[in-house]
Amino acid sequence: MDEAFVVVWHDVLAKHARTMCMLERELGDKHGLGASEFEVLDRLAGHERKLRLQELCDEVHLSQSALSRVVARLEKAGLVLRGACDVDRRGVFVCLTDDGRARHAAALPTHRAVLAEVFADAPVPVA
């Protein structure tokens, strides 16, 4: 049915806009992080080992160029470190600094609180 997709899409659109807006504001005001920046920190915190930029690219919904810049910002802020890759000198490893890990830990509750607020009454959609 054509219309069903449209309804689902509108719902995704609405939830995305609402959540993004809140995340940007809350994370920005309280922790000086953008939504993309937090997302990258969050993925890095989820893995113990260093990640190649390309691996991050698969997990985060950003273009390769956008990710490159987000990581550059995070590095300038002292939250991540970029390191050369031994086996492939084109590659770049990224890992959290202690500051980065701390900042992520501090921002996590804020992030989760926003999700909880938006999705509290949400019907479980996922596959």
Next chain:
Amino acid sequence: MDEAFVVVWHDVLAKHARTMCMLERELGDKHGLGASEFEVLDRLAGHERKLRLQELCDEVHLSQSALSRVVARLEKAGLVLRGACDVDRRGVFVCLTDDGRARHAAALPTHRAVLAEVFADAPVPVA
């Protein structure tokens, strides 16, 4: 449960990114429209009467300034008309031109096809 929200959010994020990317590309290549532009046309096509800019703002997930510019672009492209509002001279009415209605009609199948592809295997989420 904390983690459930996160999973839902990741799903929303993924679907949004995927759909947006495809919409932007397909609508752009085939009809010279951005996703925001199509969305505005779509809302206008859904109503018979003229719409106040503010009414559009409630339906579209854009800031007021972004909407103002989208409408400006659409007007420059000859797809909509801006008209003064009699009862409140601050207000602005927007309506589709014939070209705008035609362009929307042409782009609709493309739009729906993208949604169908992305949400084809989606479980019915809505409440």
Next chain:
DNA sequence: GTACATTACATGCATCCGCATCTAATGCAA
């Protein structure tokens, strides 16, 4: 080895966005 295609990441560029602000019109109170 040389030459060419490909990959990983960085960067120039144009575009679009949201925030803050501006202008003009309206409403409301004294």
Next chain:
DNA sequence: TTGCATTAGATGCGGATGCATGTAATGTAC
């Protein structure tokens, strides 16, 4: 009426994004 707050929409500005491209490293064919 005057004066002030509010509202509708437009716009300046800074920032983030994606696309196309650049650079350097790698792989492959010969």
